[in-house]
Amino acid sequence: MKKVTFILANLLLSLTMAANGVDGVQMFPACGAEGVNIDTHLTLTFPDEVTVGSKGKICVYDLTTGRLADCLDLSIPAGPVTSQANNPDAVYTPVPYQYKSQDINNRNTKPGTPSGAAAWSQDVGKYQLTIIGGFSDAFHFYPVIVHDRTATIYLHHQMLEYGHRYAVTIDADVFPGFKGIKGKRAWTFTTKSSAPAKDSRHIAVAADGSGDFSTVQGAMDFVPDFLSTEQERVTITVANGEYEELVYFRNKRFVTIEGASRDGVFIHYPNNEVFNPHPWDIKTNEKRGTFPSRRAAFAADNCTDMVFRNLTLQTDCQGQAEGFLLNGERNYVENVRIKGSGDALQVNGSAYFQNCVIEGDADTILGRGPSYFNHCTLVSWGPFMWIRNNEENHGNIFIDCHFRGLGQDAVIARLPDNHGQNYPHAEVVLLNCTLENIPPVGFGPVAESARTATLLEFNSHNPDGTLTDVSQRHPVTRQLHPIHDAATIANYYDWRYVLVAK
Numbered sequence: 001m002k003k004v005t006f007i008l009a010n011l012l013l014s015l016t017m018a019a020n021g022v023d024g025v026q027m028f029p030a031c032g033a034e035g036v037n038i039d040t041h042l043t044l045t046f047p048d049e050v051t052v053g054s055k056g057k058i059c060v061y062d063l064t065t066g067r068l069a070d071c072l073d074l075s076i077p078a079g080p081v082t083s084q085a086n087n088p089d090a091v092y093t094p095v096p097y098q099y100k101s102q103d104i105n106n107r108n109t110k111p112g113t114p115s116g117a118a119a120w121s122q123d124v125g126k127y128q129l130t131i132i133g134g135f136s137d138a139f140h141f142y143p144v145i146v147h148d149r150t151a152t153i154y155l156h157h158q159m160l161e162y163g164h165r166y167a168v169t170i171d172a173d174v175f176p177g178f179k180g181i182k183g184k185r186a187w188t189f190t191t192k193s194s195a196p197a198k199d200s201r202h203i204a205v206a207a208d209g210s211g212d213f214s215t216v217q218g219a220m221d222f223v224p225d226f227l228s229t230e231q232e233r234v235t236i237t238v239a240n241g242e243y244e245e246l247v248y249f250r251n252k253r254f255v256t257i258e259g260a261s262r263d264g265v266f267i268h269y270p271n272n273e274v275f276n277p278h279p280w281d282i283k284t285n286e287k288r289g290t291f292p293s294r295r296a297a298f299a300a301d302n303c304t305d306m307v308f309r310n311l312t313l314q315t316d317c318q319g320q321a322e323g324f325l326l327n328g329e330r331n332y333v334e335n336v337r338i339k340g341s342g343d344a345l346q347v348n349g350s351a352y353f354q355n356c357v358i359e360g361d362a363d364t365i366l367g368r369g370p371s372y373f374n375h376c377t378l379v380s381w382g383p384f385m386w387i388r389n390n391e392e393n394h395g396n397i398f399i400d401c402h403f404r405g406l407g408q409d410a411v412i413a414r415l416p417d418n419h420g421q422n423y424p425h426a427e428v429v430l431l432n433c434t435l436e437n438i439p440p441v442g443f444g445p446v447a448e449s450a451r452t453a454t455l456l457e458f459n460s461h462n463p464d465g466t467l468t469d470v471s472q473r474h475p476v477t478r479q480l481h482p483i484h485d486a487a488t489i490a491n492y493y494d495w496r497y498v499l500v501a502k
Contacts, residue, residue, distance in 0.1 A: 039218025056173030079140025096289030240264030395427030
């Protein structure tokens with residue numbers, strides 16, 4: 001009898017799905033699935049290539065409470081596609097940006113709610129907005145991303161709850177040629193009954209839903225802010241897979257994010273300064289304590305004692321677009337591939353990079369430092385860096401690294417005037433590095449206002465091991481002598497001198 005009932009139930013479900021026009025479309029989570037992660041994306045795989053429309057709604061109903069849990073309106077554009085107008089009256093925040101530990105999410109706060117000295121977002125109702133990582137000012141995001149036959153639906157962050165049953169409906173206009181999903185029986189799923197234990201020290205992320213979380217963002221949202229000791233360290237393991245998600249978290253300490261393999265864990269998102277600019281009235285990104293930047297694909301903000309290992313972090317956009325933006329102190333990055341455009345990696349605060357690959361278009365490394373790069377590979381079409389440290393700390397130090405230029409302007413570093421100011425204490429030091437396709441001048445342009453910068457080289461060599469011809473180097477640079485400068489060389493080889501002492 002039970003078997004007959006089960007067969008009839010499945011037949012009824014199949015007929016309902018066919019009547020609602022979803023036959024032949026594979027859904028994830030599958031209809032009727034249980035134990036679904038609360039951070040899951042919703043995906044539809046069509047028989048043929050699909051496009052996303054510019055109208056219609058995707059709604060998720062909470063069948064446990066009888067309420068609408070979330071709704072995506074496709075008539076609202078994802079975000080701007082042209083740079084915002086320059087505001088000559090924009091100022092740096094008059095007081096250091098306050099990083100508070102608060103429970104701010106899309107369920108309890110309106111996206112666009114200002115923080116710091118910023119005004120209310122002008123984009124409320126104009127573009128898609130979602131709160132990520134407790135940042136109430138919110139991010140623009142794509143509600144649907146399509147690749148060939150697969151459409152991934154991105155709900156507003158943290159809208160689903162544990163132990164609830166949900167139903168998804170999709171208007172016919174969302175995917176042209178698709179009849180949509182109607183009613184509250186065609187696509188249902190139930191989330192896991194409970195979160196991992198609060199004192200969990202190991203959290204698993206897997207894109208297929210087999211871990212504690214399906215996204216890196218979901219796992220980081222779970223980790224408490226400001227863990228106090230190394231003994232409390234939380235390790236997040238990320239299974240091989242593609243993670244197309246905009247990641248932003250803040251106030252984390254003593255957390256390790258470790259992928260199964262560098263090339264197997266691919267975390268990426270199409271983000272840049274145009275799509276997620278700084279507030280129109282507030283400058284960002286230049287001084288300590290300024291308003292957080294939102295243009296990176298993966299950002300760790302105000303984070304300390306973090307470890308990032310065996311990952312690929314990439315932005316899919318051109319322009320000012322970091323693959324990785326790291327703000328904080330005493331952070332360690334190992335065997336990570338970072339790919340961006342202008343400013344592919346931005347570092348503000350002490351960080352150690354070991355065996356990393358960093359690829360960009362120009363000013364591939366930006367920030368205030370100090371940063372220590374050991375056995376890293378750097379690839380750039382234009383200048384490798386525009387270092388902006390001041391007298392408070394060291395800049396960028398490279399030990400046994402490989403610089404590979406892809407264009408004729410791939411100088412190691414430049415220091416032009418920047419809107420009337422410069423960085424006279426900027427510091428770039430290369431020790432025993434391999435230089436490939438680097439212009440003979442090595443560094444430049446260096447404006448008169450930055451002639452006091454520290455630009456040092458020792459034992460630079462070509463890929464075949466022969467010494468690099470440095471006879472045409474910019475006059476501001478200095479070649480270190482193995483005997484006369486032995487103490488200086490020894491200091492820079494010591495990461496403690498670079499990252500701690502000043």
